[in-house]
Amino acid sequence: MTTYHGSCHCGAIAFDVEGELQGAVACNCSMCQRKGSLLWFVPRPQLTLKTPPEAMRSYRFNKHLIAHHFCPTCGIHPFGEGTAPNGAAMAAVNIRCLEGIELDQVPVQHFDGRAL
Numbered sequence: 001m002t003t004y005h006g007s008c009h010c011g012a013i014a015f016d017v018e019g020e021l022q023g024a025v026a027c028n029c030s031m032c033q034r035k036g037s038l039l040w041f042v043p044r045p046q047l048t049l050k051t052p053p054e055a056m057r058s059y060r061f062n063k064h065l066i067a068h069h070f071c072p073t074c075g076i077h078p079f080g081e082g083t084a085p086n087g088a089a090m091a092a093v094n095i096r097c098l099e100g101i102e103l104d105q106v107p108v109q110h111f112d113g114r115a116l
């Protein structure tokens with residue numbers, strides 16, 4: 001199991017994620033298209049927030065199923081939280097915010113979120 005370190009740009013939001021990063025999702029919904037995020041979905045318990053939750057602001061839209069967390073200081077969106085269809089708590093990590101990974105080597109799967 002690998003531990004990845006992630007953060008926003010200014011460091012007000014920092015976290016660790018455990019798991020093996022084998023791919024990411026590029027979604028074309030109205031939110032992801034604007035952010036340009038590449039998402040890695042992990043069970044929420046695999047993400048450990050290292051900074052106070054009050055440091056984050058959250059944005060919800062559409063069905064309000066996902067809390068898109070962002071930093072009010074630097075504006076970066078490092079991860080979101082939501083619930084999978086089976087009821088499991090999930091985190092959607094923006095792998096662009098992880099340290100020490102080769103983004104170009106992560107296979108990207110395109111997801112048609114606009115159609116939902």
Ligand SMILES: [Zn+2]
Nearest residue numbers: 008010071074
């Ligand atoms: Zn920040």
